Amino acid sequence: MADHSMSEPNRRDFLFLATGAAGAVAGAAAVWPLISQMLPDASTIAAGAPVEVDLAPIGEGKAITLKWRGKPIFVRHRTKAEIEAAKKDDPEIKIDPEPDAKRVKAFEGKAQEQWIVVYGNCTHLGCVPTGFAGDYNGWYCPCHGSHYDSAGRIRKGPAPKNLFIPDYAFQSATKIKIG
Numbered sequence: 001m002a003d004h005s006m007s008e009p010n011r012r013d014f015l016f017l018a019t020g021a022a023g024a025v026a027g028a029a030a031v032w033p034l035i036s037q038m039l040p041d042a043s044t045i046a047a048g049a050p051v052e053v054d055l056a057p058i059g060e061g062k063a064i065t066l067k068w069r070g071k072p073i074f075v076r077h078r079t080k081a082e083i084e085a086a087k088k089d090d091p092e093i094k095i096d097p098e099p100d101a102k103r104v105k106a107f108e109g110k111a112q113e114q115w116i117v118v119y120g121n122c123t124h125l126g127c128v129p130t131g132f133a134g135d136y137n138g139w140y141c142p143c144h145g146s147h148y149d150s151a152g153r154i155r156k157g158p159a160p161k162n163l164f165i166p167d168y169a170f171q172s173a174t175k176i177k178i179g
């Protein structure tokens, strides 16, 4: 008898657990659509959702390359000497004339001229130029010899345009949002 009285609760425990497990599965199924709605869908990823870039780790005189919408983007922290040299050269820009001031963006009304953000594709045939190289120590494209300055302006070689500037804005003094 004792065995029988023990087996009943065990059986009920099993049924309870089985019910609980089914409940957990149903719960997970209900949660999943919520999570999947919060993630960008495939077409959003392909189109390239905006990205935030923390500038704080990029020291003066350094640059990073990130990939966005399948293209490289250079983010460069210019030194005071580089900024001065680029500004001084404004009248010398012949291929695609653009003052240095047009190559930077402002935050709270102040030009953030130490930051240059450009697409990392040469405007000639799209090669990825090398940073801190060439006659102007900006970027040098080894494919056919295009020299860009620290503002990404084409100074010498076959490239017809300055490095393109992506759509971006400062979120704070140390953060930008691209896209």
Ligand code: FES
Residues within 6 Å of the ligand: 122, 123, 124, 125, 126, 127, 141, 142, 143, 144, 145, 146, 157, 158, 159
């Ligand atoms: S692709 Fe850069 S110089 Fe031709």
